[in-house]
Amino acid sequence: MGNWRGFVLLCGLSIAVATGPAARANELIVSQGVDPIGFDPTRFATGNHVFLHQLYDTLVTLGPDGDPRAALAESWQRSPDGLTVTFRLREARFHTGRAITAEDVVFTIERYQTERVGANLLPRMRSIRQVRAVDPRTVELTLGDLMPGLFDLLGAVFIQNRDAIDTMNRTAAGSGPYVLREWRPGVQFTMERFAQHWRNDQTLLNRIVVRTIPDESAAAAALQTGAVDLLLTTGALAETQLRDRPGIRIERPQASPRSFYLMINTARPPFEKLEIRQAISRAIDRRRIAEIVYRKNGGETCQPWAPGHWAHAPEVERACGFDLAEARRLMERSGIAPFTTTVNTAVDAYSPGSVETAQILKEDLAKIGITLDIKTYDQARARSLLLASDFDMLLHVYTEGGNDPQFILPSGIYGPGGRAKYTAPAYEALVAAAGRTADIAARKDIYRQISLAIAEAAFVMPIVHEFPSIPMKRGIEGFRVDASGFPVLSRITGAR
Amino acid sequence: MGQFALRRLLDAIPVLLAVSLLIFAGLRLAPGDPAEMLAGPDPSPATIAAIRETLGLDRGIAVQFALWLRAAASGDLGLSLVNGLPVGELLLDRMGPTLELALAGMAASLALGFAMGLAAGLAPGSATDRTISALASLGLATPKFWTGILLIIVFGLEARLFPVAGRADYADGVGEALRSLFLPAMTLAIANGPIIARFLRNGVVEMSRSDHVRTAMAKGLPRRQVVTGYILRNALVPVVTVSGLILGNLVGGTALVEIVFSWPGLGSLLINAIANRDYSVVQGVMLVVVAGFLATSLLVDILYGFLDPRIRHGRAP
Numbered sequence: 046m047g048n049w050r051g052f053v054l055l056c057g058l059s060i061a062v063a064t065g066p067a068a069r070a071n072e073l074i075v076s077q078g079v080d081p082i083g084f085d086p087t088r089f090a091t092g093n094h095v096f097l098h099q100l101y102d103t104l105v106t107l108g109p110d111g112d113p114r115a116a117l118a119e120s121w122q123r124s125p126d127g128l129t130v131t132f133r134l135r136e137a138r139f140h141t142g143r144a145i146t147a148e149d150v151v152f153t154i155e156r157y158q159t160e161r162v163g164a165n166l167l168p169r170m171r172s173i174r175q176v177r178a179v180d181p182r183t184v185e186l187t188l189g190d191l192m193p194g195l196f197d198l199l200g201a202v203f204i205q206n207r208d209a210i211d212t213m214n215r216t217a218a219g220s221g222p223y224v225l226r227e228w229r230p231g232v233q234f235t236m237e238r239f240a241q242h243w244r245n246d247q248t249l250l251n252r253i254v255v256r257t258i259p260d261e262s263a264a265a266a267a268l269q270t271g272a273v274d275l276l277l278t279t280g281a282l283a284e285t286q287l288r289d290r291p292g293i294r295i296e297r298p299q300a301s302p303r304s305f306y307l308m309i310n311t312a313r314p315p316f317e318k319l320e321i322r323q324a325i326s327r328a329i330d331r332r333r334i335a336e337i338v339y340r341k342n343g344g345e346t347c348q349p350w351a352p353g354h355w356a357h358a359p360e361v362e363r364a365c366g367f368d369l370a371e372a373r374r375l376m377e378r379s380g381i382a383p384f385t386t387t388v389n390t391a392v393d394a395y396s397p398g399s400v401e402t403a404q405i406l407k408e409d410l411a412k413i414g415i416t417l418d419i420k421t422y423d424q425a426r427a428r429s430l431l432l433a434s435d436f437d438m439l440l441h442v443y444t445e446g447g448n449d450p451q452f453i454l455p456s457g458i459y460g461p462g463g464r465a466k467y468t469a470p471a472y473e474a475l476v477a478a479a480g481r482t483a484d485i486a487a488r489k490d491i492y493r494q495i496s497l498a499i500a501e502a503a504f505v506m507p508i509v510h511e512f513p514s515i516p517m518k519r520g521i522e523g524f525r526v527d528a529s530g531f532p533v534l535s536r537i538t539g540a541r
Numbered sequence: 542m543g544q545f546a547l548r549r550l551l552d553a554i555p556v557l558l559a560v561s562l563l564i565f566a567g568l569r570l571a572p573g574d575p576a577e578m579l580a581g582p583d584p585s586p587a588t589i590a591a592i593r594e595t596l597g598l599d600r601g602i603a604v605q606f607a608l609w610l611r612a613a614a615s616g617d618l619g620l621s622l623v624n625g626l627p628v629g630e631l632l633l634d635r636m637g638p639t640l641e642l643a644l645a646g647m648a649a650s651l652a653l654g655f656a657m658g659l660a661a662g663l664a665p666g667s668a669t670d671r672t673i674s675a676l677a678s679l680g681l682a683t684p685k686f687w688t689g690i691l692l693i694i695v696f697g698l699e700a701r702l703f704p705v706a707g708r709a710d711y712a713d714g715v716g717e718a719l720r721s722l723f724l725p726a727m728t729l730a731i732a733n734g735p736i737i738a739r740f741l742r743n744g745v746v747e748m749s750r751s752d753h754v755r756t757a758m759a760k761g762l763p764r765r766q767v768v769t770g771y772i773l774r775n776a777l778v779p780v781v782t783v784s785g786l787i788l789g790n791l792v793g794g795t796a797l798v799e800i801v802f803s804w805p806g807l808g809s810l811l812i813n814a815i816a817n818r819d820y821s822v823v824q825g826v827m828l829v830v831v832a833g834f835l836a837t838s839l840l841v842d843i844l845y846g847f848l849d850p851r852i853r854h855g856r857a858p
Contacts, residue, residue, distance in 0.1 A: 083624035160591035165581040231805035258803040266705040425573025
């Protein structure tokens, strides 16, 4: 009897050991519509998002509450004047096996500040005046101003191995929870668990395969047949195809919206007239655009930040709602006769839904005497026109709506003297004030005033905040994105 | 024949040079700037200028072309402006799948076209001929991407007979690789087979009415021998011409099919490179595509010689 009990106990223990506290999932296969453009983490091309948090680490990450959490930096201190921040690095290694040192952080930050690298974060990195290695595990940043959004920024600065830069485009140069094992351009790339990662015990997947499937219908079909487990990029067609399908569920992470807006070039007549711009803002039926173009995946809006963002102020939404009568009154008050103007749109790969939105806009503006000609451009041409402010009106999108407001305030979109060529002393003062305080309550109030000023000046009109759909196999859990919209895949369960 | 082929190869050099120059100039004169595409969402003019300098785009077009030509002459097609990978390597990676799909598509088109064309041509005016004609029109009129999506839905999604996307490597199993090739090849066959069928059908009908065929029939030769030896061989000349054009087109012109089936070929590489203004890659792909057309044209001309002895011996047909 005793032997029998002992045998059963041994079997039970064996099973427990084999499965562990949570059975480790093995492989996840995801699909996206475009290939990565190499593995340089300074580039935020759509095809690159999927590998950033998997192949690389940052000094800090942001929690759901927006507060910084330790990552490669295990602790930090800020000087009393707030202009010096010192980070203490944890012991960690790159995929090559070499230990991460403060010099690698210095190298990385300086690389993000190099013009010819063309890093996406370059404009925001300029506020870091100096970075130095105090010792092999201590890094000191000297800031030009308080940089209230510093930790949000550092959450998107991926630390690179300075010895592997020359081959980084092909083989990556990171320290993240996964190592790049194979890349077949145009086909797929594979990432495998990095067993020496400092947080390896929390990495649940052993292997991630990212397949490039450009056609969204084919991607939806691949999900339905089980060829892939999750679609990172999807459009209206695929979403319709997959909705209510057995075995499929659609998640909509609320962390990082796509924010669609209309921008007006205030340097071109008659848009220098405030009444004209306000009339346009009042004439746009944002709800109809949200329902028809963005399939109720988001909500109409008047302000740069979506509901759920700490800077979102509900009262601002009343500042620019659809009011045709008011729009007509404003047009009359402007003294401008009915006129014709153009709106620039672009292909869906660059400006999703802009063409359809323009068609609704055309109907809306016709009611107040504005005839709209719609011009559609390919990605490269649209970008050239945007950067040169060569447009009357422009429909476009930004994806920084989940980040700290300082990501988009001193920028070409909302910044004074930006692409819309708008500025006003009061607005400039508000934007400057936003950069001078780190107190969250004070910041909230300043951004509320900024949102009201944007709605009032109507040089940029936010229209819809949309949270992209992520279709996946039923049973998959743990998918999340950070504030910048970059996926974090290491904690996914339910994979094959 | 050898001298003929050598002469044609030498003739190809100025053609490639002229095409390269046209594409080079056209790309740089077209709106859109690769430096802007690489510069992040909010670049300053200084950032864009620095990137342009890194990419060598700050030099004059003539200087850029001269440098490119010198490198290309030694086999170096430069680096992708977008991902920094050698263009030659990118082309080699995509060449295999492109040729695989082109040859499979051609074979399937020929098989389908021959079956349809011969059946219709040997029974002109019949119900068979009219049915095949209608099916051919349907195949020609239907956009390739639509046909592809339909095949994916029916045979991939509903019947689960074939994979719906992607190309399987032969290293992972010949069976899987052929399965992944089937639907894209059939898509091309449905689009191109009818073209071959029409040419063949007309050729067969015309040859069937010719004096030498009537003589052969009158002499009591078996029908099969008359069809294969007298009708078909002569009807093939225009079919070879159009097949050469189709093959040349398949090498560089199947971008839509590649995108629908996620097939990693030259077509989808070209589309992405154009969208991103990746000058180096566009230049390299177009060079390969044009060279492919010229090679196919040479092959067709050589095949003429085998089919028609009059051509081989330099006499007018």
